Amino acid sequence: MRPKALLALALTAVLAATGCGSGATSGGGPVRLLVFGAPEELAAYRTLIDAYGRARPGERVQLIEASDRKDLLARLATSVAGGSPPDLFLMNYRFYGQFAAKGVVAPLDDRIAASDAVDPADYYPVAMEAFRWDGKQLCLPQNVSSLAVYFNRTLFTRYGVPEPRAGWTWNDLVGTATAMTRDSRGLVIRGTEAEGAARLPVVHGLGVETSIIRLAPMVWSNGGEIVDDPAKPTRLTLDTPAAREALKNLVDLRQAYGVVPSDAEVEAEDDESRFLNGRLAMLMTSRRATTNFRTVTGFEWDVAPLPVYRQPVGVLHSDAYCMTRGARNADAAWRFMEYAMSAEGQRIIAATGRTVPSHIETSRSPAFLDPTRPPRNSQVFLDAIPTVRALPTVSTWPEIEDASYGILENAVHRGDRLDDVVRDLDVITRPMFARGENG
Missing domain, CATH: 3.40.190.10 (Periplasmic binding protein-like II)
Structure with a gap:
């Protein structure tokens, strides 16, 4: 079973x-x-x-x-x-x-x-x-918690690329990730074309999970919604212009710019391990990664806020x-x-x-904000709290996330047509919403 x-x-x-x-x-x-x-x-x-x-x-x-x-x-x-x-x-x-x-x-x-x-x-x-x-x-x-962009400060210094900072845009993220995607000689690799083994990336600019929880803040920041009714959702709404644009931008990270690792590369080494090993310049993830990243001794790292489309929006963890x-x-x-x-x-x-x-008081105390322990800029997480939104708590949401993951993964790594992706997401998840219960 x-x-x-x-x-x-x-x-x-x-x-x-x-x-x-x-x-x-x-x-x-x-x-x-x-x-x-x-x-x-x-x-x-x-x-x-x-x-x-x-x-x-x-x-x-x-x-x-x-x-x-x-x-x-x-x-x-x-x-x-x-x-x-x-x-x-x-x-x-x-x-x-x-x-x-x-x-x-x-x-x-x-x-x-x-x-x-x-x-x-x-x-x-x-x-x-x-x-x-x-x-x-x-x-x-x-x-x-909320999503943040963890970045390898040592790599940014080595390649002379400006670090991500508050107020940066999605276009800034793409440009930074492109500038940080490097081959074995330290040269920038643009796009998905590789000129032999010497041009294969040894450092990728960005790692991001192909999931609804990563896509949601992009859609919200662009002025869209991911469901028709956050309190009692019946379907995904990724067919709207704002949502489609955010979805296309997620897919383009691999298909147009080649700044995220390929499917085979992720299978061989997950994004968190790749960041730990110094082969990933930036990683979009939540606070829970910090305990693992504090084991790093070979480089310095920190966190930056999510990039912005029209307005700052985070997703609650x-x-x-x-x-x-x-x-x-x-x-x-x-x-x-x-x-x-x-x-x-x-x-x-x-x-x-x-x-x-x-606990509000504790979040503002040295127990959390201690700058002597990475990340130095933990204030990023507190600054994001006023902007965070929760995903639906419909009882079938775990099924919806799991089913969506495979479709989004194929879109990013295979380049499936956007119309097909949006249609497939709706077809497979709508019955799950129908079976769900809301609090």
């Missing part, structure tokens, strides 16, 4: 498994927290758990490590259906809707109202709102602590959530580089 089928089957049993419990039990044993991430990210959560144990002797938290996002989703679904869910799980707002729609997640409003440690006014509203479902606060967001309705240690789990969401807890995990704290 395929993972998606297993996930759907498991979720059909959720209501029966959780319908009779209030989630307010206290079953003893450690609080079980389900997460996934790179080794450096997991180390950040272990640091938080260790600090919690020292601050609250006798309180125990067990970290359950999924191998990747799909593994986390499958583990959560099967454990809930089997009647033994984790007490807490950490999940991005783009993916929690499928569980919220099935009643897996315990609302936190009553606990928040009774808490002296958690005040909703202390957190960025855009992150809190992303985890509201049917008028209830289901999860507490630990971070409020936010993960939250969610409590399962069938949690056996709900009270103990809430105590850990209070600590993790407090200024102290958020300072601890911010210092690891993993997050842009959702």
Whole structure:
């Protein structure tokens, strides 16, 4: 059985498994927290758990490590259906809707109202709102990240190319990426033509994932929308002029300018590894990459804001602590959530580089903004917060993202006709929207 089928089957049993419990039990044993991430990210959560144990002797938290996002989703679904869910799980707002729609997640409003440690006014509203479902606060967001452009400052200095900076445009991005795409002799390679092995890029100007979450801020910045109704979407709207222009520009990065690695090159070495190894000048990604990039010793790097079309717009990246309705240690789990969401807890995990704290005061503190630890310009992430928009939280959004990825990947790397790409995206995702539920 395929993972998606297993996930759907498991979720059909959720209501029966959780319908009779209030989630307010206290079953003893450690609080079980389900997460996934790179080794450096997991180390950040272990640091938080260790600090919690020292601050609250006798309180125990067990970290359950999924191998990747799909593994986390499958583990959560099967454990809930089997009647033994984790007490807490950490999940991005783009993916929690499928569980919220099935009643897996315990609302936190009553606990928040009774808490002296958690005040909703202390957190960025855009992150809190992303985890509201049917008028209830289901999860507490630990971070409020956005996309940024990570760049290899050492390479920019070597080639004498001006660094990206606030207010730069999409055309500036393309020009900079072109100037940074170099062969083994350090010469600029223009376009996709290569004159023998000596002209193959050893440094690419840009890495960007071919996904809806990367395309969305481009469309929004250009004055378009990616869905017909952000609150209750029924289809993608990439057929509009603003959206088509942004989509074409994404495709042209490979097809017209050759500044992003080819499909074969990405298969051989993913963009994050290519950046770590000094073979990628710029990478468009979120704050979570910072823990991994802080292992770099061979060059200096920093971050810049996204380029602008008509107006600055970012896309929200936010993960939250969610409590399962069938949690056996709900009270103990809430105590850990209070600590993790407090200024102290958020300072601890911010210092690891993993997050842009959702706690407003902590985000403006040296724990996050410390210029002695890269990136030097972490203020970029805070400056973006007023502009970030959330993607739809329709319950079938994970399916929509997965289905869109392959079509967009083929467009970028094969050069599929834009009309065909837009049509295929609509045809394959419209039934997914129709099956979706909204909070």
